[in-house]
Amino acid sequence: MKDFVRILRRFVPPYRRYLVWNVVFNLLAAVLNLFSFVLIIPILNVLFKMDNTQYEYMEIRWEVLSADFWHSAFGLLKNNFFAWMNGLMNTHGGSFTLIALGAFLIGMTFFKAAATYFAFYTMIPIRTGVVRDIRNSINRKITQLSLGFFSEERKGDILARVSGDVNEIENSIMSSLDMLFKNPILIAIYLAGMIIISWQLTLFVLILLPLAGYVMGQVGKTLKRKSLAGQELWGALMSQVEETLGGLRIIKAFNAEEKIRARFEKSNEAFRRLTNRIYRRQQMSQPMSEFLGTATIAIVLWYGGNLILSNNSPIDAPTFIYYLVIFYSIINPAKDLSKAAYSIQKGLASMIRIDRILTAEVTVRDPERPQPITLDREIVYNNVWFKYRDEWILKGIDLHIPKGKTIALVGQSGSGKSTLVDLLPRFYDVTEGSITIDGTDIRDARIYDLRALMGNVNQEAILFNNSFYDNIAFGVSNASPEEVEQAARIANAHDFIIASEDGYLTNIGDRGCKLSGGQRQRISIARAILKNPPALILDEATSALDAESERLVQEALDNLMRNRTTIVIAHRLSTIKNADEICVLHEGRIVERGRHEELLALNGFYKRLCDMQSF
Numbered sequence: 001m002k003d004f005v006r007i008l009r010r011f012v013p014p015y016r017r018y019l020v021w022n023v024v025f026n027l028l029a030a031v032l033n034l035f036s037f038v039l040i041i042p043i044l045n046v047l048f049k050m051d052n053t054q055y056e057y058m059e060i061r062w063e064v065l066s067a068d069f070w071h072s073a074f075g076l077l078k079n080n081f082f083a084w085m086n087g088l089m090n091t092h093g094g095s096f097t098l099i100a101l102g103a104f105l106i107g108m109t110f111f112k113a114a115a116t117y118f119a120f121y122t123m124i125p126i127r128t129g130v131v132r133d134i135r136n137s138i139n140r141k142i143t144q145l146s147l148g149f150f151s152e153e154r155k156g157d158i159l160a161r162v163s164g165d166v167n168e169i170e171n172s173i174m175s176s177l178d179m180l181f182k183n184p185i186l187i188a189i190y191l192a193g194m195i196i197i198s199w200q201l202t203l204f205v206l207i208l209l210p211l212a213g214y215v216m217g218q219v220g221k222t223l224k225r226k227s228l229a230g231q232e233l234w235g236a237l238m239s240q241v242e243e244t245l246g247g248l249r250i251i252k253a254f255n256a257e258e259k260i261r262a263r264f265e266k267s268n269e270a271f272r273r274l275t276n277r278i279y280r281r282q283q284m285s286q287p288m289s290e291f292l293g294t295a296t297i298a299i300v301l302w303y304g305g306n307l308i309l310s311n312n313s314p315i316d317a318p319t320f321i322y323y324l325v326i327f328y329s330i331i332n333p334a335k336d337l338s339k340a341a342y343s344i345q346k347g348l349a350s351m352i353r354i355d356r357i358l359t360a361e362v363t364v365r366d367p368e369r370p371q372p373i374t375l376d377r378e379i380v381y382n383n384v385w386f387k388y389r390d391e392w393i394l395k396g397i398d399l400h401i402p403k404g405k406t407i408a409l410v411g412q413s414g415s416g417k418s419t420l421v422d423l424l425p426r427f428y429d430v431t432e433g434s435i436t437i438d439g440t441d442i443r444d445a446r447i448y449d450l451r452a453l454m455g456n457v458n459q460e461a462i463l464f465n466n467s468f469y470d471n472i473a474f475g476v477s478n479a480s481p482e483e484v485e486q487a488a489r490i491a492n493a494h495d496f497i498i499a500s501e502d503g504y505l506t507n508i509g510d511r512g513c514k515l516s517g518g519q520r521q522r523i524s525i526a527r528a529i530l531k532n533p534p535a536l537i538l539d540e541a542t543s544a545l546d547a548e549s550e551r552l553v554q555e556a557l558d559n560l561m562r563n564r565t566t567i568v569i570a571h572r573l574s575t576i577k578n579a580d581e582i583c584v585l586h587e588g589r590i591v592e593r594g595r596h597e598e599l600l601a602l603n604g605f606y607k608r609l610c611d612m613q614s615f
């Protein structure tokens with residue numbers, strides 16, 4: 001329950017005013033309900049002719065009320081109502097009186113139903129609003145978290161949290177919210193009514209109810225634990241689907257369909273088994289509360305009936321029936337309340353999972369007092385050490401890149417080249433040492449300013465399901481169509497863009513799947529050209545391409561690199577030869593550096609890489 005209140009305090013405050021209205025309407029509904037039930041007493045009196053007292057109108061005076069307010073007010077009201085009814089009976093007969101009572105009941109019920117509806121009505125914006133806010137904060141958090149977070153938390157699992165867990169919260173917690181505010185109000189008002197009628201009887205009832213409540217509570221506890229495990233399995237399942245979708249080509253090529261299928265079906269079966277157990281437990285709440293409710297009624301019936309039969313009862317039979325009706329009306333809200341408690345347990349499990357994202361520490365952060373950063377002189381790596389987890393990936397990197405120069409990084413796959421360049425835009429932070437731009441540590445600058453300094457072209461062009469135009473203008477908010485076209489021309493992309501159906505407005509499909517590798521790459525180069533950053537990071541930008549598109553892309557790249565400070569990880573000798581300095585990376589260290597001829601002359605790592613044509 002504590003967790004639940006914490007969630008409410010976190011997410012509900014913006015919707016406070018709806019909550020106030022909700023409480024008002026719920027109170028109204030409960031009171032109206034109580035007053036419509038009260039008609040059962042005169043109706044029974046009429047039908048069974050049980051009460052032969054001749055009631056007289058009594059004036060409402062303060063002296064009468066003051067001593068025992070509720071009791072005397074209730075008595076006065078009852079007296080005058082009965083006097084009115086007696087009058088009706090005497091002048092129009094019993095049948096007409098029943099009609100009048102019926103009309104009264106209909107009227108009351110109408111207002112009660114309206115109040116109940118408005119109570120729900122005011123709850124809807126809260127429910128949808130909270131869910132929207134949670135989704136927004138997850139999404140915001142995802143963009144804030146450093147890349148490191150996502151190598152540990154698999155994408156499919158995160159997807160499962162955004163979809164499954166948020167839905168679970170909507171379905172279990174938020175749908176319970178109205179019950180949670182409505183039912184305690186109903187119960188309190190009904191209880192008040194019961195106490196007014198007979199406190200002795202109510203005292204007896206109050207001993208019974210918590211007993212029933214305790215039994216129900218026990219079942220809820222295990223439900224939460226199981227639900228947590230269930231959502232976890234669901235996340236794993238979604239990860240597999242994500243992996244299968246991404247790797248479909250390889251799965252087919254290696255005839256691994258059967259293997260993948262078996263793996264999925266195994267997880268799916270485990271999920272089903274756990275879900276079985278969850279549902280079974282969940283379904284227990286209904287019959288159990290039904291049973292406990294009826295048992296309680298039976299006990300009250302026995303106790304109250306005995307009181308009436310004993311002849312010195314504080315209430316008469318019709319009032320006892322009214323009492324039972326109210327009590328019966330308490331059972332339902334109490335049942336709903338316990339049901340809400342169940343589903344809240346389920347929802348809390350989802351909230352825990354979502355919180356693992358929301359509370360994850362953002363490791364790459366803006367500094368407290370950010371300093372301005374510009375690239376006028378140089379980028380320097382000072383004795384940089386880095387590890388993702390336990391193993392050192394970069395070991396004491398020293399690198400000096402003067403403005404306008406090009407540095408080429410070569411080395412076997414896995415030697416740490418990509419890692420080295422990922423540190424510059426602070427995708428990860430150095431573990432030891434520092435990186436400075438014009439003497440400013442990059443951790444002392446605003447991340448936004450730092451990344452504004454550089455453009456990125458990677459081996460895999462990352463495009464979005466959008467038009468050519470939007471993909472090229474991705475990093476620039478106010479690009480004119482002329483500028484976009486200009487960038488596309490320089491990137492050798494203009495021709496194939498205008499050859500497409502809607503020109504620049506053509507949608508390129510999911511991740512640009514309608515384009516060839518070379519076309520995708522030229523779009524991402526155009527994007528970098530438009531951004532026009534002083535520094536450039538090219539990570540194997542041409543290695544995934546065939547010779548023909550490679551030529552076009554290389555041209556585009558040469559255009560892009562002109563007059564820019566560039567770190568290039570390349571597999572093409574020509575790119576490497578033109579670099580101002582070549583650094584050979586081997587197991588996280590720069591083992592050789594210099595120009596092409598110098599390095600060849602060393603007859604070491606570089607010579608071997610060149611001979612094998614493997615950069």
Ligand SMILES: Nc1ncnc2c1ncn2[C@@H]1O[C@H](COP(=O)(O)OP(=O)(O)O)[C@@H](O)[C@H]1O
Pocket residue numbers: 148151388389393411412413414415416417418419420
């Ligand atoms: N996100 C990551 N988490 C953990 N280890 C990683 C991650 N990315 C790369 N590595 C490891 O770091 C080493 C260097 O990788 P990388 O920088 O990609 O090399 P290169 O680009 O030279 O091929 C490899 O051993 C790789 O397994």
Ligand SMILES: [Mg+2]
Pocket residue numbers: 417418419539
């Ligand atoms: Mg790499």
